[in-house]
Amino acid sequence: MSETVPDTMRASVLIEPGTLVVEERPVPRPDRDEVLVKVSSVGVCGSDVHYFQEGRIGDFVVDAPLVLGHEAAGRIVAVGADVPESRIGRRVSIEPQHPSATSPQTLSGRYNLCPHMRFFATPPVDGAFAEYVTIQSHFAFDVPDSISDDAAALMEPLSVGIAAAHKAGITAGSRVLIAGAGPIGILAAQAARAFGATEILVSDLDENRRAQSREYGATSVLDPRTDDIAGLGLDVDVFLECSGATPAVLSGLAALGPGGRMVLIGMGADEVSLPIPVIQNRELVVTGVFRYANTWPTAIDLVRTGRVDLDSMVTGHHDLDHVAEALIESTRPAVLKTIVSPGL
Numbered sequence: 001m002s003e004t005v006p007d008t009m010r011a012s013v014l015i016e017p018g019t020l021v022v023e024e025r026p027v028p029r030p031d032r033d034e035v036l037v038k039v040s041s042v043g044v045c046g047s048d049v050h051y052f053q054e055g056r057i058g059d060f061v062v063d064a065p066l067v068l069g070h071e072a073a074g075r076i077v078a079v080g081a082d083v084p085e086s087r088i089g090r091r092v093s094i095e096p097q098h099p100s101a102t103s104p105q106t107l108s109g110r111y112n113l114c115p116h117m118r119f120f121a122t123p124p125v126d127g128a129f130a131e132y133v134t135i136q137s138h139f140a141f142d143v144p145d146s147i148s149d150d151a152a153a154l155m156e157p158l159s160v161g162i163a164a165a166h167k168a169g170i171t172a173g174s175r176v177l178i179a180g181a182g183p184i185g186i187l188a189a190q191a192a193r194a195f196g197a198t199e200i201l202v203s204d205l206d207e208n209r210r211a212q213s214r215e216y217g218a219t220s221v222l223d224p225r226t227d228d229i230a231g232l233g234l235d236v237d238v239f240l241e242c243s244g245a246t247p248a249v250l251s252g253l254a255a256l257g258p259g260g261r262m263v264l265i266g267m268g269a270d271e272v273s274l275p276i277p278v279i280q281n282r283e284l285v286v287t288g289v290f291r292y293a294n295t296w297p298t299a300i301d302l303v304r305t306g307r308v309d310l311d312s313m314v315t316g317h318h319d320l321d322h323v324a325e326a327l328i329e330s331t332r333p334a335v336l337k338t339i340v341s342p343g344l
Contacts, residue, residue, distance in 0.1 A: 005036065005077055010342070011130035012323040014066045017055035020324050027132045034134045035087060036078035037094060040149040042128045043071030043157065044330040044338040046182075046267075048121065052327045057267070062123050068323070069340060070096040070120035072128035073152030076140060083137045092140040093152040095159075095296050096120030096128070112163075112293040119291075129323055131342045141296045147303055150339050151310040155299040157337075158308060160184055161191035162299055163292035164263045168238040172196035177229075177236040178218075179252050180243030180266055181209035183336050186216045186313065188240045188265065193217035194307040201236070203229060203248065206333045216309070230254035237261070244268030250275075256284055264288040313337045319344035 009027045012020050030036045047057055048068040055062045072094040076087050099106045099114035106114045121127025143152045161184065170176060174197040178185050181204035189200050193216075202218040204210050210221040222229055224247065235257030241249055244266030253262055253274065262284065279286060302308040313336040318326035320342050330338040 003077055005132075009131035010320050011067050011126075012069075012320045012340075014052060014062060014068055017053060017062075020052070022320055025130070028134045030078055030080040030083075030134045032080040032082040033136050033138075034080045035076045035083055035092075035137050035140050037072075037074040037092060037133050037135060037140060038077045039072055039074040039128055039131060039133055039342045041073050041153040042069040042340045042342070043150075043153045044069075044326050044340065045071055045157065046330075048127075049327050049331060051121070052324070060123050064124060066121070066123055067126035067129050068121045069127040069129035070122075071153050071156040072096060072120070072133065073143070073149050073155075074133075077132075079137070087137065087140075090140075090142050091145070091149070091152065093143050093155040093296065093300065094120075094128070094133070094135050095139040095141065096135070096156065097139060097291070098125075098136060110293055112291040129320065129340055129342070131320075141300060143300055144304055147300070148311055150314050151303055153339065154310040154313065154337060155296060155303070157183060158187050158191065158299045158303070158310065159292040159295035160265065160289065161187035161189075162295045162302075163289045164188055164240055164265050165191045165195045166295075167287055167289055168240060168261045168263045170195040170197050170238055173198050174238055175199040175201075175234075175236045176238045176240060177201045177203065177234060177252055177255055178240045178242060179203045179224075179245070179248035180241070181206070181213040181218075181221075182242065183313065184265060185240075185242035186213060186336060187308075188242055189213060189217035190308045191302075192238075192240070194302050197238075199236075201234065203227070203252075204243075208334055212336070215312075224248065224251065235260075238263070240265060242266045246272050253284070253286070254278065256282065258282045259284070261285040261287070314339055317341050317344065
């Protein structure tokens with residue numbers, strides 16, 4: 001059953017670094033190929049924190065008011081002219097991308113690398129800390145009722161872990177080392193386990209995060225301050241770098257066995273000196289992931305079948321009036337995923 005859509009909505013808007021205000025804004029109208037989603041849950045990401053605290057991430061600079069939030073889910077309440085009305089009322093997880101349909105990267109299937117990408121909460125595109133958002137209909141993925149609103153929102157960061165698992169070629173029997181046991185590291189561990197990895201070593205400086213990682217797939221944990229990761233002779237097949245820390249990059253690379261693959265996920269230093277002879281002599285593959293492409297169906301199935309647990313990662317909820325508190329809370333080591341619920 002459809003519902004009456006109001007003319008205006010509330011949105012949390014970043015005015016300048018450290019300053020958020022709740023504004024009354026017009027409810028967006030869906031274009032012909034879009035749907036209007038009433039937002040139920042939005043996960044807080046580290047990129048939201050960077051924009052809030054510093055007003056920029058690399059070349060992306062907040063120079064005008066911006067709505068943050070890109071890990072989103074909700075219910076379709078209106079559709080554009082080219083979208084079947086039968087979609088109204090569907091609960092959906094949002095893939096927050098809008099690539100050009102005709103760029104070479106999109107046509108090759110790598111639409112995440114489209115140079116004309118419009119991505120939620122990346123200047124100047126508004127995100128989902130709001131009561132309503134629009135998205136192209138094919139990027140609004142139906143979710144079954146067995147999946148919660150929070151889990152539907154967290155398909156987005158899970159997709160990063162899935163994209164990394166694909167890039168790394170993780171399969172049955174893979175031995176995987178993961179640096180960083182924050183939210184992305186935990187999701188990477190869950191994805192690695194779901195893809196068949198039988199040994200998952202997780203390294204982190206924080207004792208609580210190391211312990212936490214055991215609940216999500218880690219078969220053993222390492223403390224980089226006391227464990228010589230580079231010198232242990234681990235010879236792992238895959239190294240997933242989720243911390244962004246230069247020492248972790250170098251020690252993890254050294255821990256790869258011949259033919260191993262390193263996937264850079266965490267955002268760290270702009271430049272790192274790598275040991276070229278090690279890469280050449282072991283025929284290592286060093287690559288990265290930038291967001292994801294074609295991951296949502298896999299993410300939804302992994303959660304639906306219980307192979308990935310997202311709900312237990314949620315450690316707090318906040319409404320639109322307390323987004324700043326949500327952003328600050330998400331930086332604490334004990335916190336995995338904080339959720340903003342615009343309907344609270």
